[in-house]
Amino acid sequence: MRTSARTCSGRSGRNSSAARIAVRVSPRRWWMSNFMSQFENICTQFENMAQSSPSEGERQRLGRTVRGATVGATWRLRALLQGGGATMLFWLGVTDNRWFRHVARSRSDEVNFWQPSARAPFTGLPEGTLFLFKLKAPHNHVVGGGRFVRFTRLPLVTAWEVFEQQNGASSLSELCSLISSHRAEPASLDTEIGCTVLTDVFYLRPEQWFEVGDRFNRNIMVGKKYDSTELVGASLLADLQSATNGQWVADESEVAQGGFGKPFLQRARLGQGSFRTLVIDAYQRRCAITGEHTLPVLEAAHIKPYSIEPVHHISNGMLLRSDFHKLFDAGLVTVEPDLKVRVSGRIRDRYFNGKAYYRLHGQTLAALPLESIDHPNAAYLRWHNENRFVE
Template identity: 45%
Template sequence: MRAYVGVTDHEWFSLLRTIPELDEVNFWQPGGNQVFRALKPKELFLFKLKYPINKIVGGGFFASSNILPVSLAWDSFGIKNGANSVLEMRKIIGKLKTKKENFPSDYDIGCILLEQPFFLPENEWIPVPSDWSPSIQQGKGYDLSVDPGLSLWKRLHVSTLLASISQEKEIPLGVQEEQARYGEPTTIMPRLGQGSFRILVTEAYERRCAVTNERTLPALDAAHIKPYIDSGLHVVSNGILLRRDLHALFDKGYVTITPSLKFEVSHRIKEEFENGRDYYRLQGTEIRLPINPVDQPSQEYIKWHNDFRYLD
């Protein structure tokens, strides 16, 4: 297992640590031309505050890295971007970008999506590893099975346990403890938050509506096949990218996906609204699927939508 120690802005950290029951954060980078590839999903991303503090103060579990428009990052994560408003976020990014662009433009930024973030109490902040250089601008990766990464793991493990006790609640690290007190760390997949679910579904469908192929990003929504409120999970196989009007109809049961992965429109639209010609034209359309089979709609969730939501 690897970890990445990322140089972290103090204001970003200070705001996010005050949010109760935080399930995800977007660790964004102002440059929008390079995808973060230092970690695999479920590995640790640690927050290291800038000089003069120079301490590791928390972290989260890596889910995905994407290049996204600022607007989509804000719509998906809101204050979990570490800013109080989209205007504030744009101002911060604008100051950090090396290439100055017109302020109103919806420029791209690098987004590192982290699940189950945790923040250590100040008396448990961890010194940087022994090989850390002051010249590091963004961060550095470590193998947690050998030093200096192993020493970092030991310190982090102990500090996190102490933080858990002091807060009288379990910090959901997603780290499975070995029989040996400081065994080689292993992980379980952290739960996705709503924002990460939206981004991962959007990317899995290549930013196109699964029914119409529409590519206008503000007009697209990541829909749950089985809603979260009905015990559906934030997993890509429980999602589908739809045009917003189709998403609304899907949630209300006026349209569905068949087990053969075709779009089906209920007769109830015509009966109730004496309209729907544009939607009936889509009847029988084959759903455009993600390339990765793991991300394709689950038959279990499709059956649930057919049985419990669709207005047949």
């Protein structure tokens, strides 16, 4: 009997040739084949259902499949027509029920979705990515979500100072207790926790909650990333669209035009907590003027006050040691557009002291963000020189 030769991969030469042919199939043809396969599968399920008496759960499951196939096909087509740029990724995060009850009561539009350890739950998630809340058992429903801003690590006490009740607790001691309930060892105030900062947070009404069912493996402890062009991810987006009339699902223009990453941070209405964490990370946890890196004494300062310029852009901020923050706000210290420090003579005249401050007069900033777009904005610095600083 004639046998075909085997390749190094263990496959026959005939199969290997077929694989090479498959590689040459165009993306559109592959997509159409994939979609038709899903469509035939749905038709088969409908035929089987017509010949039986399906339960309510079976009807709901098939409905999710149909909606998912429709949404998935739409996103696939967008991706093909736009050169692959219309794929939307999103995250489904396992959510502590007590945390959710607290933030839902307060209707916080910015929250710290913390992890009990400093380990990041994901990698490579662009700013602006849709982040959904999935309650733990016995609910296992999607109940809301928001837009991802940043993942960072902070001591527990600093996380409380930055976000307060947006941590999902009414007090520092309650937050410490809540985090300890998820750890083998009790948490202390210095325990470093993971902080996933979210903005544009929304809360579904209980009648809008939708069950995840078998679309999420219950053995997953933290969360899972989904793709809008895959059936399961598309069905979740379809349910979210149905629950919110499409309000919280990005459209193709947002995805294709760079609505995620740095562009998102430039246009998003960030809150005070987001601003502080972004500035802390941008300055690598160092005071812009002194280079001090003791985190408990570092504060995110606005160059032009938020009451006058209501934006929380990094370029309108600097990370300053707490005494320099007070002096900066009082107009006794400023930074010129060329990033040189100026110290007012009023400190010496009024307090007969200030040698530690005058030593830095005329010096260039000791720390700056790595990305030039995050450097102190020259127009904001000029405003501070002219409207706050006193000689």
